Each structure stands twice: as C-alpha cells, then as structure tokens.
Amino acid sequence: MNTTATGGISVQQVTKTFQLKGDDFVALDRVSLDIADNEFVTVVGPSGCGKSTLMNVLAGLEAPTSGRALVAGDDVSGPGPDRGVIFQQYALFPWLTVRKNVEFGLKVAGLGRAERRERAERFIRLVGLEQFADALPKTLSGGMKQRCAIARAYAVDPSILLMDEPFGALDALTRVKLQEQLLDTWSREKRTVLFITHDVDEAVFLAGRVVVMAARPGRIYDVIDVDLPYPRTEEVRLSPEFGDLRNRVWHSVYHQTPSEGRS
C-alpha cells in the first residue's frame, strides 16, 4: 500500500473543520487512506461522515484544515484536469450538446478542433452515446446524462476519477445497468477510482476495497477488501460470497459503535 510515487492517492492525517453557527463541525478527523494506481475504491457511510468532503479535498475544491492530500505523489493544490470529477447532479452544461460537453475540457486545454472532435468521439463511443452526440442534455435521461459526464471526465485523460454518488439520483434498474457499464469502461480504460456512495450493494459490487466511514467526527471506520473477481457479472452479484461481503459492509455501516470520547 505504499503508493505515493505512482498515479495513486495518498491521504495523510487529513482534518477538515467547518464553522457552523459558531461551532466547529469536524467533517474529517485525521483521515488517512492510500489508494494504489488503477485501484477501484468505494467509500460508503452515513450522511455527515465527510465522504463528500474527502472527495472535494482530493478534487482540490476544498483545502484541508490540516494534513496532506497527495495525488501521484504531488500535493493537491486546487482543481486540475489530472483528476476527473463526476457529480451526482451530472453538472452537464445544458447549453452544450453531448459532443460539446465532452469537448469542453479539451477546449480549455487548447486542443485543435480536429483533435478535440476525434478524442470526444472516442469517449462518446466508449459510453455508448454516439447516437446522441448532437443532442442537448435536456433531451437525455438521467442515466444518459451521467454517461455523458463520465465521457467528459475521461476525455481530458485524468489519472484519477473521483465520483460523488454519481448514480444516487437514478432508479434502481438504471443504476445496476450503469454500474456494469462503468466497470466495463473502467476495465478498458483503467484509472484510479474513488467512488462515493450510500448504497452498500453498489459499494461492494464495484470495488476492490470498500472504505466505511463514520460520522461525528467524520472518520474511517473500517476498510473491507472485496476479493471478488472482475469482470463482475450478475453471477458475482448473486453469489453467496457477494452476500457475505455485503452483510459485512452493511453491519459496518449501520451498526457503528460510537467514537470514543466525542459526541
């Protein structure tokens, strides 16, 4: 788990406090976590456990109060295209077509028109939206929007994907389908993934490792290795091994012992 030198993530003793009505709210309390290059890690926990804060710190959208967050061995200072972020609310630019959304980061990076188009095309195909390349987001279903957002994040070629409950707003059937598609995309285009969710099944199905967090203060409660083979098929999802792991994570999330010393 010594990963600081590669394209992995290293979170070292990160604390983040917010001022809430004069009180200090500890969103993250000395959180440490190492994620290897191309590892798929899910983070699950009750609301208020700081899982989104952890993601924002790694994305560079929030600075830690203390501690260090390293990506590929470098301290995170502000957002950057080396870390792709996928938001729960899709965050597609509604005035741009699917293609233009996917091209956005490439345009920012100053790529020429032909190259932009070619790269965008490739990732639109990767998520299976080629028929909708010229459609506006408002005409897409929630699942399609999120696939577009995944293509947009991939297009700038980040070494890390940070996903903040990306399927949280979707119905159960679409969610299962997108989980499988995401793993398919990931197996073809390997990246280090930190995937935040509140869905225990989702956490186990996707991950090589599940990080369970606890609230008040936000901290890592448990880390559970998922020794299930990829590709994760329906067979895997319905296997007793999956069930056992799911139960373990479930207990870890829903039957947490309160933290020592703090309320």
Add this chain to the structure above:
Amino acid sequence: MKTSTTGRARNGPDTDADDAPTAAADSPAAAPASRRRPPKRLILPALNAASIVAGISIWWILALNGFQFPTPPEVVATATELWRDGTLQEDILASLGRVLAGFLLGSAAAIPIGFLMGWYTVGRGLFEPWIQFFRTIPPLALLPLVLVLMGIGETPKIFVIFLAAFLACVISTYQGVVGVDKTLINAARVLGARDGMIFVRVVVPASTPFILVGMRVGLGSAWATLVAAELLAAQAGLGYRMQQAQYYYDIATIFVGIVAIGVLGLLMDRLLLLAESKLTGWQERR
C-alpha cells in the same frame, strides 16, 4: 411565461429509460398524452380571438350608447387619415427612435455592470447602493431635474428611458450571475478552466435567460417612461400627439396613439421572445 403543456410528457422517458432502445420505446408511450393535448393549443388562440372580438364589440356598443368614445370605424378612419398625411409615421419613428436608443443604451450598460456586480465583490459593493437607491425612484420623477440640466432636446427623454431600461436589466443580470449553479462552475474548474474561461464559457451562457428576462422587463418600462416623457416635453411622438389631441377633444386620435403604442410594444416584446427561444432553448422546462 413558460407553457407547461409538454413538460410532463417530456419528463416521462427521463425517469426510467436509460439506453437508446428503451428511450425510443418510451417515446410512443408518451405520445398519446401529447396527442390528447393539442386541442388546448387550438382552444387557447380561439379563446384569445373570441376575447378580442368581444372586447371590441363592448367598446362599439358603449360608443353607440352615449359614452364619449369614437366607434372602432371612426378610429380606423382617423388612423388612415393620420397615416396619409404622414403624421402617424413621423410620430411612430420619433417614439420608436427614443425607445430604441434608450433601451439599447440601457441594456448595453446594464449587462456589463450586472456581470461586474455578480462576479466581483468589489463591483457589487460599489454599484449596489446606487442601483438600490435609484430603483426606488421612478425614472420620470427625475425628469424635471433632467430637463433643467439637459435642456428640452432629445437627450433628457432618452436619458430617462435609458435609466428605466437600465435599472430593470441590471438587477436581472446581476441575479442571473449570482444564481449560476455552483456545480457547473466546479465542473468547469475540475476540467481545468480558469476564472476567465469560466466566466466566458459558463457564467455568460448560464445567465443569458436572466438577461433576456431583464431586457423584456426593461423594454416594458422603457415604453411606459417614453409616453410620459413625451407628454411633458416633445415636439413629435405618439405621447405628444395624444397630448395635443387632448386639447382639441380629439378622442379618436388618442385612441390611435394608444393602439399604436400597444401594437409596437407587443411587436418588440415578441421579437425579444423569439430571441429568447433561440438563445435559451436549451433550458429544461418544468
């Protein structure tokens, strides 16, 4: 402002359809709902037309029954007469010129200042007190002062119209910029965009709907201010013509002025509405 007739039908596929085949299979399911709705699209214009006819009829009946109104044909005759001798065109051009000049200048000043206020704390801090202060004063209340300072030429009239259009548009633009979805800004940021890029590629397009609403409101107050300004000080224009007609008890000419102002205002509003649907058709309607 927004018609909700198709909103629900369009949301249908969103909820359950994910990939292409499902979405395609879902749209026929949504179609019957919209097929049941078209009558509404026919009923509304029919009701509009009926209402207009009824209104004109009531006007006509009242005119024939002792009210001191001219009848509709008399108003049409007066309009034709004014058109033949060129007075109507002259008045329309004079009024339209003032409104357009004031409105365009007002919007042109409001949009950058609205952006400055929404984007920079310094801009907000410097402009906001003045805008909040002048917002409470009807621009016409400044007319006496403006007349004294600027004389009785075109400048004072255009200035008060400018002020009316500016105040309506600047508030709306400012609110548009402040209200830009933070997630979109973050999304641009994590894709590597810096402040300038975020402003041009995210903030400007995202606040376009607000700017256009502000321009429409601004146009409305520009018209309102125009007529009153012309009533007070002008040598031509629709307001001036109505004022003159009042002296001669020429109610038909007053009616022509009212109708001309209404029709012109409506036409300009429709033009902005058209621009709005072209520029902001990407919005999700609920």
